[in-house]
Amino acid sequence: MLPDICPCCSGQPYQQCCAPLHAGAPADSPKALMRSRFAAHAIKDLEYIVRSWASAARADIDREALAQWLSAAEFGQLMVRQAQGDTVEFECWYQQDGLLHHLHDLSHFVQEDGHWRYARSEPPKLKATVVGRNDRCPCGSGKKHKQCCLGAMAAAS
Template sequence: MTAPSPCPCGTGKVYPACCGRFHDGRPAPTAVALMRSRYAAFALGLEDYLLETWYPATRPPSLDLDDDTEWTGLTIEHTEAGKAWDDAGIVQFAATWRSPDGEATLRERSRFAMVEGRWYYVDGVLG
């Protein structure tokens, strides 16, 4: 029997005890937890999860994830609100990736909203 893999989000926890439980349907308790689980979903190619956790008014009709992109790291740089008792939150992060074209870092200040007990990604400003 093989040990569970570490979660791609970088917490050091194993995937089933970290973002795997959110990918299986459990609601993320905070905006940061949703941010981490969305990063892990990008890393694992979980397009359906990304769309399901996107705020309906800003959700695109579909996503086209690049199979040649390997997500290599996530750093949470700053948070505002986003706790279980808040109705909104902000998470500023840096995500690194590697592709055939080289390596890069995406920096974003993301907005999240709590709707009926679930956190959703609303939108973000790059930079």
Template sequence: MHCPCGRGAYAHCCGPLHAGAPAPDAEALMRSRYSAYALGLADYLLATWHPSTRPDGLDLHSDPPLRWLGLEVRRHVPAGGTAVVEFVARHRQGGGRAGRLHETSRFVHERQQWFYVDGDMTPD
């Protein structure tokens, strides 16, 4: 199976992270989170969200369903125990027009793993 994040085979890309392997850097974590959204893995998303900003739950189901179409990482800026990743994720809901989510996300490295903290959305 091709990995939703666009970096090759799922078994060698985001699959190991979804199975519990730690992300080597914030970009890898962000890619694995995109793939988790595409695959409906809410538990993984919550587990990789920093406890200080994590919601109580996530409902990834919508009607009509949201389909993730592709990911472009624009920059990854590591800074010691923190990092910033800017990305654009394309999606489509039902038969509607494709949309874009453009976000600059903040990550922190704690307890030997990376966590998503929050992000700023850029309007299209």
């Protein structure tokens, strides 16, 4: 099921935000591409994730491992910290195996054939915590965990 509000956390309707990019329109900046890749993780659009990778890195993608991770993880909040040149620094949260994972990443992007694509990340900082359903979500949204990064997508569908 496709969401009404874009899962990239822009607050915009999905159809006016990341949907055109998922359908093949070029992103106008590394930040837009990064957001659309996060949204693709949330809606488990494996093809888009693979397609938006830089061609040099694409051959190394373990599609099966990626598909497995996508089906096991529920993606919550995304916060873009800084977009500068061809890099984007962001934090995101996803739920997997009863743990809330926090990922802080600096990603590099390249332009190929008029499309921004994801090239690589600095070694990301990853940390996992146990959070109760009714606890305040550690992503800083102020909402209860069950109403936020705890599988918001799964609950809505």
